[in-house]
Amino acid sequence: MPQAAIRQEEDDEFLSKATEQQQDISPQGAEEALVSVNAAPAEAIKKEPYYHYTVDTKDPDPWLIMHRTKIIIVIILLAVAVTGSILYKDFQLDEQTKAIVAAPQLNDLYYVDFRVIKNNLRPTEKFRMAKVSDITGNVVTINFSSYFYLQEHELNEAIRYAQLRFEKFFQEKRHNYTMVELQSLVASGAIVLARRPEGNMLDGNVVVPDSHFKSSSIFIPGKKENLAGLEYLKFAKMNEKATLALTKFQESAELGFAQGQVNLAQMYLNGTAVEKDLQKSLEWFKKASIQAYEPAILKYAIVCQQVDGCNIAEFYQELVQAGVNIEFTKQADIRATTKAFERALEEAKVKT
Structure with a gap:
């Protein structure tokens, strides 16, 4: 028999059975079944409670009312x-x-608000960085950065990006300030922040040019003694170490080493391990100056202002006659000695 005929026969069989079942249901049973189906949802609806929600914006949260004071206090x-x-x-x-x-050291960094020092600045010229390059007695020599900064935090960025390691970041011109003048700059707000590097590092970055730490292996009489004195000087708070430093500087100075002579003069100038004597300090500064050692010349000019009877013009004349070039001192802020320097230079040119 074909498949279509088989399916038709099966359909007819199921259809006849469904018809017989439908005939067995009485009209009354059908009505009862319909009523039961329609009644079930109504009963379910009656069992579910009905809530009517309203929002009153004027009535705050009771929890906030109870803890309002605590929240405000927190x-x-x-x-x-x-x-x-x-x-x-x-x-x-x-x-x-x-x-x-109050206790400056070499390579200390100052954040300077130049608007307090000068009035005729451009709108973008506000902050500069300054570095302590020399200390002679109570006179501190600083060099200002070559750049101005608009905001104070940009000075931290200069340290962060290691801009200070470049030789020309700071100007060559020197500015001399006494301790009292520096403290007045702090009081006036010109120096807004002072920071001290550890070695040549600050915030993990180099702030002192690497060339400052290079040393030559060439033998120079007095150099070894001077280096030993510097090491002892690091522990100058101990009297024994300070005395040893003085001895080493004395040996270095007598051997004619200019840096040793300057360090010995500094010991006499500051009264470290020896009685303070400005005259002896000037003598050793002068001996180093004759060797054309620039720091000695600048230091002599500073100390000379503190000693009665010291003639800076004669000092410059002696240097010129000895063949020492003192043109570089024009970059230094020697203040009262500037006219004496120019006079000595003119007289030396006339003689030659």
């Missing part, structure tokens, strides 16, 4: 804590600045 305490931490940090930086300026 917010106030947080604001006070944040403000206090900021003020305390500023206080620490101010104290750090005062301490560093």
Whole structure:
């Protein structure tokens, strides 16, 4: 038999059975079944409670009413804590600045607000960095950076990106300030921050040019003794070490080493391990100056202003007669000695 005929026969069989079942259901049974089906959802609806939600914007959350005071107190305490931490940090930086300026060391860095020092500046010329390049008695020599910065935090960026390691980052012109003048700059707000490197590093970056740490292997009489004196001088707070430093500088100076002579003069100038004597200090500065050692010439000019009867013009004349080129001192801020320098230079040119 074909498949289509088989399927038709099966359909007819199921259809006849469904018809027989439908005939067995009475009209009354059909109505009861319909009523039961329609009644089930109604009963389910009656069992579910009905809620009517309303939102009253004028009525705040009861939890907020109960804890409102506590929340306000917590917010106030947080604001006070944040403000206090900021003020305390500023206080620490101010104290750090005062301490560093009160006891300066070589390579100390100052953040300077130049608007306090000068008035005729461009809008973008606000902050500069300064570095302590020399200390002679109570006179501190600093060099300003060649660049101005618009905001204070940009000075930190200059350190972060190691701009200070370049030789020409700081100008060659020297500016001399007494300790009192530096402290007045701090009080006036010109020096807003002072920082002290560790070695040649600050914030993990080089702030002193690498060339400053290069040493020559050439033998020079007195150099070894001078280096030994510098090592002893690091522990100058101990009397024995300071005395050893003085001895080594004395040996170096007598051998004619210019740097040793300057260091010995510094010992007499500061009264370290020896009685303070400005005259002896000038003598050793002068001996180093005759060798055309520039730091000695600049230091002599500074100390000479503090000694009665010291004639800076005669000193310059002696240097010129000895063949020492003193043109570089024009870059130095020798202040009262500038006219004497020009006079000595003119007289020397006339004689030659």
